[in-house]
Amino acid sequence: MRGLWRLTWLETKIFVREPLGVFGTVVVPALMFIVLGRIVGPPMRHGARNLPPVVSVDLPVLTAMLIEISAVLSLVAVMAIYREGGILKRLRATPLRPVTILSAHVLVKLLFTALSLVLMVLGGRGSYPVPADVPLMSFGGGVLVATLAILSIGFLLASIAPTARFAQPIGALILYPMLGISGLFGPVEVMPPAMQTIARFVPFTYAVSLLRGLWRGDGWAAHATDVAVLALVFLVCTLLATRVFRWE
Amino acid sequence: MDDTASHAVIQVRGIRKAYGRTLAVDDVSFEVQRAEIFGLIGPNGAGKTTTMECVEGVRRPDRGSITVLGLDPERQAHALQQRIGVQLQEAQLQKRIKVREAVALWSSLYRTSVNGDDLLAQLGLGEKRNAWFMTLSGGQKQRLFIALALINEPEVVFLDELTTGLDPQARRAIWELVRGIRSRGKTVFLTTHLMEEAERLCDRVAIIDHGRLIDAGTPAALVRRHCPERTVVVTTADPAAADTFRAIPGIDAVDVAGAELSLRGRGDDFVTRVIQCLADHRITVTDLRTESPTLEDVFLRVTGHALRN
Numbered sequence: 001m002r003g004l005w006r007l008t009w010l011e012t013k014i015f016v017r018e019p020l021g022v023f024g025t026v027v028v029p030a031l032m033f034i035v036l037g038r039i040v041g042p043p044m045r046h047g048a049r050n051l052p053p054v055v056s057v058d059l060p061v062l063t064a065m066l067i068e069i070s071a072v073l074s075l076v077a078v079m080a081i082y083r084e085g086g087i088l089k090r091l092r093a094t095p096l097r098p099v100t101i102l103s104a105h106v107l108v109k110l111l112f113t114a115l116s117l118v119l120m121v122l123g124g125r126g127s128y129p130v131p132a133d134v135p136l137m138s139f140g141g142g143v144l145v146a147t148l149a150i151l152s153i154g155f156l157l158a159s160i161a162p163t164a165r166f167a168q169p170i171g172a173l174i175l176y177p178m179l180g181i182s183g184l185f186g187p188v189e190v191m192p193p194a195m196q197t198i199a200r201f202v203p204f205t206y207a208v209s210l211l212r213g214l215w216r217g218d219g220w221a222a223h224a225t226d227v228a229v230l231a232l233v234f235l236v237c238t239l240l241a242t243r244v245f246r247w248e
Numbered sequence: 249m250d251d252t253a254s255h256a257v258i259q260v261r262g263i264r265k266a267y268g269r270t271l272a273v274d275d276v277s278f279e280v281q282r283a284e285i286f287g288l289i290g291p292n293g294a295g296k297t298t299t300m301e302c303v304e305g306v307r308r309p310d311r312g313s314i315t316v317l318g319l320d321p322e323r324q325a326h327a328l329q330q331r332i333g334v335q336l337q338e339a340q341l342q343k344r345i346k347v348r349e350a351v352a353l354w355s356s357l358y359r360t361s362v363n364g365d366d367l368l369a370q371l372g373l374g375e376k377r378n379a380w381f382m383t384l385s386g387g388q389k390q391r392l393f394i395a396l397a398l399i400n401e402p403e404v405v406f407l408d409e410l411t412t413g414l415d416p417q418a419r420r421a422i423w424e425l426v427r428g429i430r431s432r433g434k435t436v437f438l439t440t441h442l443m444e445e446a447e448r449l450c451d452r453v454a455i456i457d458h459g460r461l462i463d464a465g466t467p468a469a470l471v472r473r474h475c476p477e478r479t480v481v482v483t484t485a486d487p488a489a490a491d492t493f494r495a496i497p498g499i500d501a502v503d504v505a506g507a508e509l510s511l512r513g514r515g516d517d518f519v520t521r522v523i524q525c526l527a528d529h530r531i532t533v534t535d536l537r538t539e540s541p542t543l544e545d546v547f548l549r550v551t552g553h554a555l556r557n
Contacts, residue, residue: 003357010349017344017380082342090339093306095329095357 003096007104015108025070025112030119033063037127058184059128060139061211065179065204067116068147071109072154073171078105079158080167089248098242106151113147114140134215142214146207149230150175152237153203159245182208203233255281257404257435258303263312265298272298273309274459280404280452285426285436287450289443289543295459296439297337297408303437304334304406317403330359333397335390337408337439343382347373347392350381351399358400367395371425387418394425405429407438411445423449443543453543457551467543474549475541476514480522483508483535496525507534 015021082088091101117140121130130136157174161167181188181195182204188196199205210226220227258280265273273295280286288296301307303314305321305328314321319328341350351364368374371391376384384392390410397405407426411419426449429436440446446453447467454464463470477500482489485507493502493511498518503510511522519538526533 003353006353006356010345010353011342013349014342014344085340086336086338087340087342089306090336090341093304093329093334093336094354095326 002100004100004104004107007096007100008107011104011108012111015112021074022112025074026116026119029063029067029070029116030123033120034123034127037124058208058212060130060134060215061208062184063120064117064143064146064211065182065184065208067113067120068143068150068207069175069179071113071147072150072157072175073168075105075109075151075154076158076161076171077164077168079155080161080164083246083248084164086248092247098245098247102155106148109151110144110147113143117143133217135217138220139211139214141220142211145227145230146211149203149207149233149237152234152241155241156237156244159241178202178204181205184208203230206230206233257282257317258286258437259313259315260299260303261313263299263302263309263314265295265302265307265309271459273302275312276456276459276461277312278454278461278464280435280437282435283430283433284451285430285438285449287446287453288437288439288456289441289446289450289453289547290456291441294441294456296441296456299456300406300408300437300439301336304332305329306334306336330400331403333400333402333405335393335397335405335407335410337412339393341381341392344380346378346380347384348377350392351395354396354399360401361399362401364395364399367398371395372421387414387421390414390418390422391425394422398429402434404435404437407436409439409441411440411442419445443547447543455547455550462550470543470546471541472516474546477541478513478515478518479539480511480513480519481508481535481537481539482511482522482526482533484531484533486531489529489531492529492531493522493525496521 079088088101092098153175154171157171158167161170181191181199182202183199184204188199188205191199206226206229210223210230213223213226214220256279258278260279261277263273263276264271276295276299288299290296298307302309303316303321305316305325308322316328317331319331321328347368348364351368355361355364365374365377368377371394373388373391373395376388381389381392394407394410397407410426411422414422423445426436426438430451438450440449450467452464452466453470455462455470463473465473490502490504490509493499493509496511496513498515498521499511499513501510501512503512513521525531526536
């Protein structure tokens with residue numbers, strides 16, 4: 001892993017130098033949160049039960065998932081651009097190991113995912129205060145586990161995406177519907193049987209279940225299945241991605 | 249081990265590489281000696297880059313064996329990467345990476361490295377240390393890639409189509425840099441589709457076309473072997489000169505165009521024989537020039553087609 005920290009730091013700086021990139025992935029979500037908070041008003045305070053549960057109850061989970069997806073999509077796009085531009089090929093002809101190059105990018109995405117979440121928590125404090133009894137450390141751990149699993153799906157997508165132009169839209173087409181049937185917008189149990197079956201194979205279902213549980217104060221033991229599935233997704237996708245990854 | 253083998257830093261034996269049904273490299277063998285500039289020449293798509301990338305260890309040949317500095321580029325890739333420097337064709341870096349950051353990253357990857365600032369200064373990039381990669385000109389980018397290829401004080405430097413897309417002035421500057429690399433005792437292995445570049449820069453070249461290696465040698469030897477004919481063009485008012493010239497041993501033809509006579513013949517001593525004849529017969533010439541075949545002519549002859557661009 002020689003060069004990992006230097007490359008990670010370098011990629012962080014390079015990412016920050018692209019104003020639109022930072023604005024889109026870090027600032028916009030936080031701003032939207034604040035603006036929405038002003039318009040809709042704090043749901044908890046008014047006891048506004050007419051709002052859909054995804055806003056009134058699962059807002060933190062929805063937020064975390066959306067940020068993770070946007071991080072993954074940006075990873076897919078970056079890898080596609082790096083491949084098309086011959087950057088990956090150039091890096092590969094050095095003692096840098098492939099896993100180092102890929103890990104550096106994952107670390108950068110994790111860093112900015114964390115940063116977005118912190119900004120949103122701070123920015124949304126007025127409208128959506130985090131209840132004092134929420135185990136934030138535990139929830140943060142859950143976000144990390146879910147993000148790693150989803151990032152590995154992103155890697156797999158990045159490995160097979162034909163061109164940079166299509167990488168991000170294709171990623172979005174695959175990831176957002178997966179979120180749609182993950183149980184976030186309605187319990188899996190009330191879905192038609194076919195959808196339930198699909199939901200069972202969608203990794204997001206387990207990510208949502210884990211995050212929702214941890215936010216409510218569940219222990220990790222109660223979500224062993226979720227963690228196991230996400231770990232499995234991570235291992236399988238990473239393994240597949242390293243097999244099918246194209247450098248040029 | 250014979251004398252040749254002990255000086256060969258690169259040995260390529262019978263390599264072959266196919267992409268699907270296309271045979272990119274077909275049974276190619278050659279050797280590169282220590283401290284020489286060796287050029288693989290041929291048109292685009294001839295198999296130059298594939299061959300070079302196999303030698304660098306970036307690609308694996310389907311068949312054949314390669315040794316670089318006594319190492320197997322595939323199985324001993326890590327050991328080899330420390331000792332070679334690579335510039336890839338049409339490579340890019342991150343748009344917003346600074347020149348000095350790229351150099352620092354590369355330095356950190358190798359066990360030995362030269363001073364990055366000195367290297368950038370030598371390559372005329374001292375002023376561009378803090379510039380983003382995307383703001384560099386084509387020549388500056390290539391010089392940066394040369395810097396990155398030299399950062400680890402490599403024993404063998406690989407340069408793939410180094411001057412493609414550069415203007416003549418930038419190209420000449422790069423040639424000087426490459427000669428400088430050789431003068432420091434390093435071996436340079438390059439590819440080019442520019443015959444002028446090969447002729448001026450390379451100690452030895454190998455001609456490759458449609459994946460097959462056609463011939464190898466010094467540019468002068470290749471010209472002698474494949475295009476032995478020489479042309480001497482003289483301008484003279486002497487009306488009897490043409491008949492006198494036709495008696496020169498080894499002459500093939502005398503073409504008369506007014507006062508300008510083109511004498512075509514073959515052999516290394518043809519020019520000497522022409523001058524001898526001028527002296528013996530006291531023929532007064534007002535102008536004399538020789539036209540020698542170039543690598544371009546050699547290429548045309550051995551492949552049967554001109555270089556496509």
